[in-house]
Every structure is written in C-alpha cells, then in structure tokens.
Amino acid sequence: MSEFNDGFPSYEHMAIHSEEAGKKIRRKLWNVFWIMLAITLIELWIGFKAEDWHINGTMLIKVLFIGFTVLKAAYIVLSFMHLGDEAKVFRYLVLVPFIVFVLYLVALVDLSEGSYSKDYRYVIDQNIIDQQNEVKARHAAGGHAE
Numbered sequence: 651m652s653e654f655n656d657g658f659p660s661y662e663h664m665a666i667h668s669e670e671a672g673k674k675i676r677r678k679l680w681n682v683f684w685i686m687l688a689i690t691l692i693e694l695w696i697g698f699k700a701e702d703w704h705i706n707g708t709m710l711i712k713v714l715f716i717g718f719t720v721l722k723a724a725y726i727v728l729s730f731m732h733l734g735d736e737a738k739v740f741r742y743l744v745l746v747p748f749i750v751f752v753l754y755l756v757a758l759v760d761l762s763e764g765s766y767s768k769d770y771r772y773v774i775d776q777n778i779i780d781q782q783n784e785v786k787a788r789h790a791a792g793g794h795a796e
Contacts (some may be wrong), residue, residue, distance in 0.1 A: 682729045686722060693718050709760065720752050 667675075696714060700706045724745055728734035733741055 678729070685702070685725060688727075689718055689722055712760075713756070716752065716756055720749060724749070 692716065696711070700711050705711045713743060727745070728741070
C-alpha cells in the first residue's frame with residue numbers, strides 16, 4: 651500500500667528550524683506567559699482588595715474585570731492567532747468591532763437588566779415571600795403544594 655503523497659513536504663520536515671528561530675519562538679511564548687500571569691495576578695489582587703476598598707459589587711469592579719478579560723483575549727488573539735503579525739489596519743479591523751461589541755453587551759446588561767433588578771427588587775422579593783407563605787399555608791391546611 652502506498653503512502654499518500656501530495657507533493658508537499660511533510661510536517662516533520664517543515665517544522666525543522668534553526669536554533670536561533672527556536673529561541674525566538676520560545677522567547678515569544680515566555681513573554682506571553684509572563685504578561686498573562688501579570689494581568690491575572692493584578693486581577694486577583696484587585697479581587698482580594700475589593701472588599702477593603704468597598705468596591706465589591708459595584709460597576710467599577712465589573713468594568714475592571716471585563717476590561718482585563720478583553721485585554722487578555724485581545725493579547726491571545728494577537729499572539730497565538732498571529733494577528734499581531736498582520737498589518738495595523740487589519741488588526742484594528744478585527745479587534746475594534748470585537749471591543750465595541752463587548753462594550754455594547756456591558757452597557758446592555760448595565761442599563762437594562764441591571765436597572766430592572768435594582769428598581770423592582772422589593773416587588774420581586776415580596777412576590778417570592780407571598781408565594782412561599784401561600785404554599786406553607788396550603789401545606790399546613792392539609793392541601794397539596796403545587
């Protein structure tokens with residue numbers, strides 16, 4: 651049985667590179683690792699200090715964490731998906747719509763969903779309490795809870 655041959659060099663042959671190129675590739679990987687580690691440690695530090703700074707659950711902490719997440723995602727795309735090697739215009743063409751979309755989602759959640767729960771929290775909580783009391787009353791009266 652003959653091996654498939656399409657005229658292209660094998661992967662093993664193409665992967666052979668000089669020691670200088672290997673050092674450059676490894677240096678790039680280590681740089682990505684250290685930058686990602688630094689961003690993650692900053693996130694953890696802010697998370698641990700948030701309660702001391704009284705910013706737990708505020709919009710500021712949410713924006714910070716979403717910003718760090720977008721920053722890490724953009725850096726991964728630039729490094730590992732080789733977008734950083736492309737022309738500057740193409741980089742912006744890919745990254746700017748992504749960032750605008752994420753900001754849109756943040757605004758959507760904050761302005762619509764977030765304000766709904768703030769404005770109607772008492773009504774929602776009171777409805778839940780009323781339903782629980784009704785179920786308890788039916789159960790105490792010998793009826794079946796639905």
